Every structure is written in structure tokens, then in C-alpha cells.
Amino acid sequence: MQGSTQTEQLSPLLTPEQKAWVNSTILPTQVFLKGATEFDDQWLNLKGDWRFRFSGANRSIPFVNGKHFNSLKPEILKLVKLVSVEYIKENSASVVDDAARYIAITFSQVDAITRESLLSKLRSIVANPERNHSDISQFYFTLFCLRVLDRKDFFESSDEKADLEELLLEVPRPRNGNWGVYQNLDNVIPSEVCHMIESGIQRWASKLTPQLKTKEEKIAHLHTIKEMINLDKLSDCVITGIVYYVGMRPVQLGKTACGDIVVDTQNENGNRFSILVPYAKKSKLTIDRIRVAIPDELGKLILLYKRLKGLSDEDSLLPKKSTSIKPVNDAIKRMLLLFSPDEIKKAVAEEDYELPSYTASLFRHNVGHSMAMNGASATEIAYILGQSSLVVAERYVAATPDIADIREQALGRNPVFKNMLILMMTGDVVHSSEWKGRKVACTIGERLHCHMGGCSYEESACPFSQGRACYGCLYFRPFSDGHHEAVLSSFNDEIDSIRNVADDTNTKNHPLLVELTRCKQNVMRVIARIQIIEEK
Incomplete structure (x- = not known):
């Protein structure tokens, strides 16, 4: 018994840094249940066992003495709760009890909570020829957990490692009729979030860059805009738009000059814009930048930002401090809040709700998945994403589900x-x-x-x-x-x-x-x- 305890102490699930992260992260006292009807609980109290009524049924997660939870250490149990809260924010609360249970099972079956160990667990589930529906559910809840922890920087720095989504492309998805298309499509950005971004950029462009005919009207409008616009917010909007539509990495944003924004055609009915995308990695075979079309509204906002900042074609489009990974992800988070409905803004202001976190990496892979879903070839995907080889692009195509x-x-x-x-x-x-x-x-x-x-x-x-x-x-x-x-x-x-x-x-x-x-x-x-x- 004493030897077992010593082994457990020598090989803990969490590193000291991860343990400090868990202890410093504040678990909310309650969380809002989206989609709840008047017959459901609107809020979930997070003290003790989680008990609530949702979608016509009484549900509970027995964190105190439950079979899969009573053997977990306090830090691991809190980590399960933190991931479960993120699941409620992004999905229906109707199956969060299953999510918590299967995540706890996964944590009890691995030697350490790392990207590598969780990826290995996913592969072992797929490789099991006798897997059942329970195993498949564990696969997808573990997959969700892995993505959440990765984008919250829970794991050690992965700057020198492959991007998580690129690693996940190598993991086959087990098929099961009960899950339908949701497991197979594997889109990393919900369609509602995509629609919110598109609508938000369209609204900003219509307000800030209206159709003006005379030069005098344009000059007067520019003076008016200078007094009312916050350049930092406009910068956040430009970053979010480029990352969403083009899938640029932060390092590519840092290499983008103002002259890389090109007006292809211009007439009274509108403009056609394109952006010259630099390659993220050096290659002996790629010299020229990639020319990618961008929507008219995004192009107008970029030009407006350029004029208000007084930038020339040789200047960097964005300040160096705003083009590293964390500033780009922070800009996306701020912009998603600005684009959100008033109900969401109010809930966030009152600390009753926290927006889900979507990183530049997730938007990049959303572009790749979307192109593969629409029949694009590996060559086309690699071209748009600025990839110097077809290796990753071929994985997107291989991961595309059946046409049915x-x-x-x-x-x-x-x-x-x-x-x-x-x-x-x-x-x-x-x-x-x-x-x-x-x-x-x-x-x-x-x-x-x-x-x-x-x-x-x-x-x-x-x-x-x-x-x-x-x-x-x-x-x-x-x-x-x-x-x-x-x-x-x-x-x-x-x-x-x-x-x-x-x-x-x-x-x-x-x-x-x-x-x-x-x-x-x-x-x-x-x-x-x-x-x-x-x-x-």
C-alpha cells in the first residue's frame, strides 16, 4: 500500500504548473443554461452535486460520492468541472452528465493529462475492434476535452510542436449511427458563431464605409469617423475578419504589409478586393505570395483602418505587438463579444456567462474543413492556407465524410x-x-x-x-x-x-x-x- 502511494506521488496526473493552473482558475458558482424553456432550470448551481432539470428530465452529476468521481483527487475533479462548464457554454446541457462521466473515466485511464496521452487514448479507442457505443461517446467527449484544454493553454508550450488540429486530422473518427453527422463533420467553429461574425463585419462596413459619391462627402465622413471610432476596436475587427475569411496564422499577419491589400476592380456598384497571403513557413519552392479574394465589406474596413492610421503601402498592416498568438486570440475574443446579442453582453458584464474561446488556429482549420466539405482539392486547400506542402491539406480531404x-x-x-x-x-x-x-x-x-x-x-x-x-x-x-x-x-x-x-x-x-x-x-x-x- 505504501509503495502504491509512493508511485502515485512520483507520477502524478498533473505537473506542478498544471496543478497551479487548476487551483488559480475560478469555478463560477452558477452557469446559465442556454435553450432552457419555462419548464427547465434557467441556472445550474455548481456547488456539491450538480442537479438540474433540462429538456423534460431531471439530471444530476454526483461529483461528491459518484462512482466515477469519488476516487479522483480534488484538482482532477475540479478540472472535470471546468471542462463540463465549457461544454455547457458551447452545447446543449442535456448530455453534460455524460460528458463529465466520460471525461472522468478518461482521466482515470491515462498516466498523465497531456496532449500526447489524450491523443493516444483517442487512437486506442479507434483501434479497439470490440468498441461499443459507450466507447464512441468517450471518444468524442475526450476529443472535446482535449480541444478545450489546448486552447486554454493548459498544456505545456506547444510552439515547437505540431498544431493540435493537424494532429487530430491523423486520428480516425469512429462512426456510429446514433451520433449522425455531428461526429463526422468535425467542424471546429459552430455555424452560429460563423454567422455572427459575417453579420457583424457586414454591419460595421455598412456603418463605417457607406457609399459616397463626391470627394467632399468622403472627406467629411472621414473626419466624422476619426472622432467616433476606436482604432483598437477597428484593429480587432480587421484581425478577426482576416483570420475568419482567410485562415491566416498570427505569424502571417505579422508579415502582411498594407500594400498586400489589393483593389482588383472598382466601380459604382462595389469593389473587389484580394489579399496577398505570405507563407507561414519557408520553402525553397514558394517565392510569390498567395492571392486570395476577400469580401468587399472586409476590404473596405481594412482600407479605412489604413487611412485612419496614416499607413503607407510599405508599412506593416498591424502593429507587431498585435500579431503574436495571444494578442490575436484576445482580439478575436473581444470582437466576438462586440458582435454578440445584447443578452449575451449583459450576462458577460454581470459575470453570469463567459464567452467560449475560439483561437486563430481553430478558424484556420475551419477554413480547411469547409473547403474540403465543398469538394476542394488538396492543392487548392494548401494554396489558400499558404501551406508549402500538401501533407496537411490531404488530411483535410481524407477526413471528409461520405456525401450522404x-x-x-x-x-x-x-x-x-x-x-x-x-x-x-x-x-x-x-x-x-x-x-x-x-x-x-x-x-x-x-x-x-x-x-x-x-x-x-x-x-x-x-x-x-x-x-x-x-x-x-x-x-x-x-x-x-x-x-x-x-x-x-x-x-x-x-x-x-x-x-x-x-x-x-x-x-x-x-x-x-x-x-x-x-x-x-x-x-x-x-x-x-x-x-x-x-x-x-
């Missing part, structure tokens, strides 16, 4: 979608008789829809596609008596039509399917919100 899984995602048939109220991306629900502002109207599925809601956007011109984009817009005020079911039906008709065209033309990845499905899901969320309000 892609179709299932595009059609959005899985009922889990219906219960995902992750971000309330629209404004307050109002009755049509109480609304005095502008009303929304559009044509969807060859039918005119005009009793949808109102628009509170302060500018006269909408920067989005009116009606279609409203259900995912912060300025949209859905009518509680609106004809939202009819809008949903029209989106279903359009999806069916596009699907038939894709089948007839043998188009594997039709670009409209994903966008139409996202619009459809936003309508479903609004309908769910109205139903909850009516029930209350």
Missing part, C-alpha cells in the same frame, strides 16, 4: 436542430399592432411574404438580403402574430427545388443548400421563441 452525411447536414433533417436555441440572434418579439417602424417584406419560394416583422436598423439601406437574412439579424423584430410558418414552408420548397437541381446535374455540394438551411434554422428558432413566450 453532407446531404443530411444540408437538408437539416436531424430533430436536434429544432431544439438548438444557442444564440438569440434576433431582437425582441413584438405584436404587429405595436410596431411603428419599417416592416420587412420579401419573396421566398416564389411567394410574397410581408407579415414577418419590423426592422430597427438605424441606416436607411439594409446591408443584407431583406427577409432572407432577417431571421438571423439583431435588428429584426419578429411579429408574435407573424406568418412565420408560411416563411418556413417557402424555405422548405426552395431547399427541395435546389436539391432536385443538384441531383439532376450530379452536383455533390450545391453552395445554396447550406445557406438556405441556415436561413431555415433561423426561422425555426424564431418560431420556437414565440411558442415559449405564448406558453408563458
Whole structure:
């Protein structure tokens, strides 16, 4: 018995640095449960055993005397709780009890909590020919835990090591019908976060860079902007936009000059921009920079930042201090908070909620996954991401699931979608008789829809596609008596039509399917919100 204790002390699960990290990290007293109905608990108390009601069932995590938790040391138990809190922030709380249990099981089965040991555990689960559903669940909860700890810098510095997502591309994903496409797609950035970034950059561009015809108007607007804009926030917006759309590494941002932002074409209808992306690593075979197109709104914001800072084409686009890993990740976090709905900002300000952390590395790999999902070749992926070889790009292609899984995602048939109220991306629900502002109207599925809601956007011109984009817009005020079911039906008709065209033309990845499905899901969320309000 004494020898066993000595062995345990000589080979602890946590290093002294990791133990200090766990002890210094503050566990909140309660956490907000997103998507909770009036019959569920809105908050989860984190003292003792976690007990709460969610999605029509009573749930509990027996941290005090539970089978899988009572043998864990206090630091390991707290680490399980910290990861479980992150799981609640990013996912539905309906399975957090499973997440905590399987993470505890994994911690009890490894010799040390390192990237290498957790990756080894994932490989051993995949290699087991007799694995069952429980093993597969453990795989994906361990995968989530590994990603969370890595982006919170829990592990030792990995500057000289391969990026975690590149290592994960080498780990096969076990298939199981109960998990459907969610395990196989392996997208590292939720679609709601992507939509929030796209909408936020579009709104900033429409406010800060409006269409002005005369030189006098442009000069006057520039003077007005100088007095009201915070250059640090504009810098954060530029960093987030470039990382999101192009997938640049922080080291590439540091190598980007103002002259690398190119206006390809310019006319009264808009501009076309591109950015010259430097290679992240040296190679004897790559000399020229990579030319990648960027959206018009991002290009305008970059040019505005350049003019306000008084930068020339030879100057570095961003200050050196803002292009290392931590400053870039901090800029992304600040920008995601600015882009978030008011409910989220209020919860963060009151310390009732903490935004999930998404790093530049995750956005880079999201670009690679997205390209592979849309049928891009390894050569194309390597070109866009600025990779000097095809090794990593080929892994993205190899990790792409079967076309049946892609179709299932595009059609959005899985009922889990219906219960995902992750971000309330629209404004307050109002009755049509109480609304005095502008009303929304559009044509969807060859039918005119005009009793949808109102628009509170302060500018006269909408920067989005009116009606279609409203259900995912912060300025949209859905009518509680609106004809939202009819809008949903029209989106279903359009999806069916596009699907038939894709089948007839043998188009594997039709670009409209994903966008139409996202619009459809936003309508479903609004309908769910109205139903909850009516029930209350």
C-alpha cells in the first residue's frame, strides 16, 4: 500500500504548473443554461452535486460520492468541472452528465493529462475492434476535452510542436449511427458563431464605409469617423475578419504589409478586393505570395483602418505587438463579444456567462474543413492556407465524410436542430399592432411574404438580403402574430427545388443548400421563441 502511494506521488496526473493552473482558475458558482424553456432550470448551481432539470428530465452529476468521481483527487475533479462548464457554454446541457462521466473515466485511464496521452487514448479507442457505443461517446467527449484544454493553454508550450488540429486530422473518427453527422463533420467553429461574425463585419462596413459619391462627402465622413471610432476596436475587427475569411496564422499577419491589400476592380456598384497571403513557413519552392479574394465589406474596413492610421503601402498592416498568438486570440475574443446579442453582453458584464474561446488556429482549420466539405482539392486547400506542402491539406480531404452525411447536414433533417436555441440572434418579439417602424417584406419560394416583422436598423439601406437574412439579424423584430410558418414552408420548397437541381446535374455540394438551411434554422428558432413566450 505504501509503495502504491509512493508511485502515485512520483507520477502524478498533473505537473506542478498544471496543478497551479487548476487551483488559480475560478469555478463560477452558477452557469446559465442556454435553450432552457419555462419548464427547465434557467441556472445550474455548481456547488456539491450538480442537479438540474433540462429538456423534460431531471439530471444530476454526483461529483461528491459518484462512482466515477469519488476516487479522483480534488484538482482532477475540479478540472472535470471546468471542462463540463465549457461544454455547457458551447452545447446543449442535456448530455453534460455524460460528458463529465466520460471525461472522468478518461482521466482515470491515462498516466498523465497531456496532449500526447489524450491523443493516444483517442487512437486506442479507434483501434479497439470490440468498441461499443459507450466507447464512441468517450471518444468524442475526450476529443472535446482535449480541444478545450489546448486552447486554454493548459498544456505545456506547444510552439515547437505540431498544431493540435493537424494532429487530430491523423486520428480516425469512429462512426456510429446514433451520433449522425455531428461526429463526422468535425467542424471546429459552430455555424452560429460563423454567422455572427459575417453579420457583424457586414454591419460595421455598412456603418463605417457607406457609399459616397463626391470627394467632399468622403472627406467629411472621414473626419466624422476619426472622432467616433476606436482604432483598437477597428484593429480587432480587421484581425478577426482576416483570420475568419482567410485562415491566416498570427505569424502571417505579422508579415502582411498594407500594400498586400489589393483593389482588383472598382466601380459604382462595389469593389473587389484580394489579399496577398505570405507563407507561414519557408520553402525553397514558394517565392510569390498567395492571392486570395476577400469580401468587399472586409476590404473596405481594412482600407479605412489604413487611412485612419496614416499607413503607407510599405508599412506593416498591424502593429507587431498585435500579431503574436495571444494578442490575436484576445482580439478575436473581444470582437466576438462586440458582435454578440445584447443578452449575451449583459450576462458577460454581470459575470453570469463567459464567452467560449475560439483561437486563430481553430478558424484556420475551419477554413480547411469547409473547403474540403465543398469538394476542394488538396492543392487548392494548401494554396489558400499558404501551406508549402500538401501533407496537411490531404488530411483535410481524407477526413471528409461520405456525401450522404453532407446531404443530411444540408437538408437539416436531424430533430436536434429544432431544439438548438444557442444564440438569440434576433431582437425582441413584438405584436404587429405595436410596431411603428419599417416592416420587412420579401419573396421566398416564389411567394410574397410581408407579415414577418419590423426592422430597427438605424441606416436607411439594409446591408443584407431583406427577409432572407432577417431571421438571423439583431435588428429584426419578429411579429408574435407573424406568418412565420408560411416563411418556413417557402424555405422548405426552395431547399427541395435546389436539391432536385443538384441531383439532376450530379452536383455533390450545391453552395445554396447550406445557406438556405441556415436561413431555415433561423426561422425555426424564431418560431420556437414565440411558442415559449405564448406558453408563458
